[in-house]
Amino acid sequence: METTDLPLGFTLDLPDWMEAELKLLPDAVPDLAARMALVLRLARLNTERQSGxxxxxxxxxxxxxxxxxxGVNRVVPSACSSAHAEIMALSLAQQRLGVYDLxxxxxxxHQLVVNWSPCAMCFGAVLWSGIRSLAIAGSDPAMMAITGFDEGPMPHEWRQELAGRGIELIEGMLREESLADFRRFAASGQAVYNGRQGA
Incomplete structure (x- = not known):
């Protein structure tokens, strides 16, 4: 490869189907369970449309x-291992508001709502994003056991790390619904994109 071929930038986009979905969203979702239900719907659609x-x-x-x-996960279609749902949502929020610190x-x-606990990379992004609250469907190994994804070496005291930075943690929102969606993904046979398959 010649140095003239080195890239000057890259773009991460949400899937095409998301444009129609965004038009259906209300301006606000006051209820936390409804926020998680919205996130679960988008994750389900991402699996069904095979767009990440x-x-x-x-x-x-x-x-x-x-x-x-x-945001939804865009790793495979974007050929970008960092295109996780949390990265997509946080980056789009920061771009929309014109700030690096939410x-x-x-x-x-600001609150980040995710259909499972962040991986090691996204945990770092949560800490640096400026959010004040993190709501997750679950954090135990069940998702990894179902899907085969490797979420990486989370700090043993990750909950305390959040608390020490003033980030509220809410766990267990619609956990069983989320796990059911992961089972559907596993049954679909779509790619599990662990780098080097964890080797």
Whole structure:
């Protein structure tokens, strides 16, 4: 490869079907369970449309429920191992608001809602994003056992790390519904994209 072939940039996009879905969303979702249900629907659609892995995330204003951005996993179609749902949602929220810190001055508190606990990479992104609340469907090994995804070496005290940075953690929102969706993904035979298959 010649150095003239080196890339100057890259783009990550949500799938084409998302445009119609975004038009159906309300401006705000005040109820936390309804926020998770929205995220689960997007993850399910991502599996059904085979447009990425079985993960979705949303950034909301924590108190009002205003939707700031949503994201789904785009690793395989984007040929980008960092295109996880959390990265997509957080990045789109930051771009929409024109900030790198979602917890910056004069901003409302923001919440990230995800259909499972973050992987090692996305955990770091959560810490640096400025969100003040993280809501997840579950955090135990059940998802990895069902799907075969490798979520990486999370810090043993990850909950305390969140708390120490003033990030509220809400666990167990619609856990069984989320696990049912992961079982559907596993049965679909779609790619499980662990780098080097964990070797």
């Amino acid at each position: 892995g079985p993960f979705a995330a949303g950034v909301f204003e924590r108190d009002s429920g205003r939707i700031v951005a949503v 917890g910056g001055p004069d901003l409302p508190a």
